[in-house]
Amino acid sequence: DAKTTQPPSMDCAEGRAANLPCNHSTISGNEYVYWYRQIHSQGPQYIIHGLKNNETNEMASLIITEDRKSSTLILPHATLRDTAVYYCIVRAGIYNQGGKLIFGQGTELSVKP
Amino acid sequence: EAGVAQSPRYKIIEKRQSVAFWCNPISGHATLYWYQQILGQGPKLLIQFQNNGVVDDSQLPKDRFSAERLKGVDSTLKIQPAKLEDSAVYLCASSGDRDLTFGSGTRLTVV
Numbered sequence: 001d002a003k004t005t006q007p008p009s010m011d012c013a014e015g016r017a018a019n020l021p022c023n024h025s026t027i028s029g030n031e032y033v034y035w036y037r038q039i040h041s042q043g044p045q046y047i048i049h050g051l052k053n054n055e056t057n058e059m060a061s062l063i064i065t066e067d068r069k070s071s072t073l074i075l076p077h078a079t080l081r082d083t084a085v086y087y088c089i090v091r092a093g094i095y096n097q098g099g100k101l102i103f104g105q106g107t108e109l110s111v112k113p
Numbered sequence: 114e115a116g117v118a119q120s121p122r123y124k125i126i127e128k129r130q131s132v133a134f135w136c137n138p139i140s141g142h143a144t145l146y147w148y149q150q151i152l153g154q155g156p157k158l159l160i161q162f163q164n165n166g167v168v169d170d171s172q173l174p175k176d177r178f179s180a181e182r183l184k185g186v187d188s189t190l191k192i193q194p195a196k197l198e199d200s201a202v203y204l205c206a207s208s209g210d211r212d213l214t215f216g217s218g219t220r221l222t223v224v
Contacts, residue, residue: 041217042217043117043206043216043217044156044204044206045215046212085155100146100158100168100169101158101213102158103156104155105154105155
C-alpha cells in the first residue's frame with residue numbers, strides 16, 4: 001500500500017507558484033521521497049527526489065520538513081503544461097538497489113489561465 | 114537517449130481471449146517493471162525484473178498473467194484468458210542507477 005497522503009485535487013493560476021503537499025508520517029530513516037507526474041495519456045515522469053535536505057532542479061523544488069513526516073513540491077511558475085496528476089512516493093533506497101515505486105492516488109493539479 | 118518502447122499502443126479484445134504486450138527498455142537498464150493502471154487510479158506494480166530474474170511478482174495474478182525477460186533485455190507480459198476487469202493501461206518502466214523511466218503504455222480494452 002502507498003505510504004503517503006495527498007489532496008485529490010488542487011487548482012493554481014498560471015504564472016503563480018504551485019505548492020503540492022504530501023504527508024508521509026510513517027517514513028523510515030532509509031526511505032527517500034520521490035515525486036512523479038503523469039500528463040494525460042502518457043507514462044509517469046520523474047520530477048525530483050530527496051532524503052532529508054531540500055532539493056531543487058530545473059523542474060521543481062522539494063521541501064522536506066525537519067521531522068521528515070511531510071514534504072511540499074513547489075513548481076515556481078506554473079504553466080498550463082503543468083496540468084497533470086502529481087504522485088508523492090516514499091521508497092527505500094535508490095533504483096539500483098532494487099527498490100520499487102508504490103503509487104498512491106496522487107493530486108490532480110489544474111493550472112488555469 | 115531512446116526511451117522505453119512499448120507496443121502495441123492500443124488493443125481491444127474480447128473476454129477470454131489472450132493478449133501480449135511487448136517492452137524494450139532503455140539500453141543498459143538492468144531493472145524492468147510492469148505496472149497496471151486502471152482508469153482514475155495510480156499505477157500498480159505487477160512485476161519487477163533485475164536482468165532476467167524476477168525480483169518481485171507478489172501482485173501479479175499468476176492464474177492468468179505471466180511475464181518473461183529471457184535475455185535480460187526485452188520483456189513480454191501476457192494475459193490469458195482476459196477478463197473485463199483487466200481493462201487498463203499497462204506501463205513498462207526501466208531503471209539503471211538513477212530515476213525510473215516509463216514508456217507511454219499499452220491501453221487494453223476487454224469487451
